[in-house]
Amino acid sequence: MIRINENYLKLKASYLFSDIARRVAVFQEANADKKLIRLGIGDVTEPLPQAVVDAFHQGVDEMADRATFRGYGPEQGYAFLRDIIAQEDYQARGAQIAADEIFISDGAKCDTGNIQELFAPGVRVAVPDPVYPVYVDTNVMAGRTGENIDGRYQGLVYLEGTKANGFIPDLPKEPVDLIYLCYPNNPTGATITKAQLKAWVDYARKHRALILYDAAYEAFIRDPELPRSIYEIEGAREVAIEFKSMSKTAGFTGTRLAFTVVPKSCMAYDEQGNAHSLHAMWNRRHTTKFNGVSYPVQKAASAVYSPQGKAQTKALVDYYLHNASIIRQEMTALGFDCVGGENSPYVWIDAQRDSWEFFDLLLDKAAVVCTPGAGFGACGQGFIRISAFNNLASVQEAMERLRLVLQ
Ligand code: PLP
Numbered sequence: 001m002i003r004i005n006e007n008y009l010k011l012k013a014s015y016l017f018s019d020i021a022r023r024v025a026v027f028q029e030a031n032a033d034k035k036l037i038r039l040g041i042g043d044v045t046e047p048l049p050q051a052v053v054d055a056f057h058q059g060v061d062e063m064a065d066r067a068t069f070r071g072y073g074p075e076q077g078y079a080f081l082r083d084i085i086a087q088e089d090y091q092a093r094g095a096q097i098a099a100d101e102i103f104i105s106d107g108a109k110c111d112t113g114n115i116q117e118l119f120a121p122g123v124r125v126a127v128p129d130p131v132y133p134v135y136v137d138t139n140v141m142a143g144r145t146g147e148n149i150d151g152r153y154q155g156l157v158y159l160e161g162t163k164a165n166g167f168i169p170d171l172p173k174e175p176v177d178l179i180y181l182c183y184p185n186n187p188t189g190a191t192i193t194k195a196q197l198k199a200w201v202d203y204a205r206k207h208r209a210l211i212l213y214d215a216a217y218e219a220f221i222r223d224p225e226l227p228r229s230i231y232e233i234e235g236a237r238e239v240a241i242e243f244k245s246m247s248k249t250a251g252f253t254g255t256r257l258a259f260t261v262v263p264k265s266c267m268a269y270d271e272q273g274n275a276h277s278l279h280a281m282w283n284r285r286h287t288t289k290f291n292g293v294s295y296p297v298q299k300a301a302s303a304v305y306s307p308q309g310k311a312q313t314k315a316l317v318d319y320y321l322h323n324a325s326i327i328r329q330e331m332t333a334l335g336f337d338c339v340g341g342e343n344s345p346y347v348w349i350d351a352q353r354d355s356w357e358f359f360d361l362l363l364d365k366a367a368v369v370c371t372p373g374a375g376f377g378a379c380g381q382g383f384i385r386i387s388a389f390n391n392l393a394s395v396q397e398a399m400e401r402l403r404l405v406l407q
Pocket of ligand 1: 042106107108109110112132182186214216244245246247253257258
């Protein structure tokens with residue numbers, strides 16, 4: 001009799017997006033004449049930048065010609081892409097990351113999910129609350145938690161983000177080994193300063209812990225004082241792995257390209273306390289289980305770093321940032337406290353009532369879809385997330401409708 005991994009039975013079904021979809025469907029049935037504006041989901045709406053499209057086409061053309069055709073590439077990614085990322089995203093910003101410490105993949109979702117298999121089943125895991133759910137569910141699947149009781153898994157340490165701490169959790173009071181951090185944050189849009197991030201790096205060094213730093217929204221940072229990578233912080237090379245993605249940086253959610261940075265100086269320990277290179281372990285995992293991102297997609301991603309590509313991706317991100325600032329300004333003017341929307345595509349709004357109650361109000365009265373904060377964890381209750389990923393006209397119309405309903 002084939003047995004299942006019973007840890008899967010502990011997973012709490014994610015009712016969030018199915019619940020939203022159900023409520024939206026009911027509304028649409030009753031209001032077929034009303035145009036719905038979706039500011040819930042975190043998916044991009046604007047097309048790929050032209051420089052990326054041109055490089056993508058060129059990559060496909062090369063694959064169509066016997067002289068330039070390519071089969072399997074290096075699992076870790078082509079050197080032309082790893083080199084340019086190391087130079088532009090790291091060395092140019094004073095972070096000492098080498099090209100061979102960068103692993104190209106098809107998504108930060110899978111990388112943040114897969115990384116935990118390098119660690120012992122018994123490591124103590126700290127996750128933010130509110131949280132990007134992948135961090136939690138992958139550790140549940142691996143058996144690092146007990147049952148879910150009242151919305152929280154036994155055995156996980158929840159790092160609480162609240163209005164009082166500006167959604168930058170305090171350092172843990174109990175011992176933890178693996179720490180997930182994400183800035184600019186999904187869902188709160190909060191950003192972390194260098195001094196705040198340094199406190200986490202120092203904590204990890206002191207306790208031989210490891211930080212898994214999700215920088216998927218790094219491209220939205222415009223404030224030059226904010227860190228765009230954890231490796232801008234002294235000492236991080238020994239205690240942090242970083243995840244980045246072209247999804248929101250350059251509109252790649254449907255094209256797929258991301259990368260994980262594992263510095264060679266990053267160590268974890270066996271039962272006897274001997275140090276082991278996480279770079280070597282991740283390289284082993286990656287080359288065993290992954291066969292590389294397609295050549296045209298890597299070629300397209302490398303164009304993000306060309307002079308035209310840089311200007312066009314900046315303009316693309318600026319477009320969403322402009323939407324975010326409109327959302328933040330409008331909601332603030334209507335008397336709601338907001339986090340995010342600056343250096344981030346998400347605006348996190350204190351709903352002054354139950355998350356779902358506010359969600360229903362915006363849907364029923366304004367035909368605007370947001371995301372109830374309670375779906376991201378206990379600390380999200382009482383908040384909603386509004387996403388800037390839509391076109392400007394829709395964002396403006398949504399805000400006009402909200403003004404009529406909320407003022
Ligand atoms: N990390 C965070 C915090 C995200 O919000 C997302 C996507 O929404 C991802 C990772 C996934 O990125 P990718 O599209 O590269 O899988």
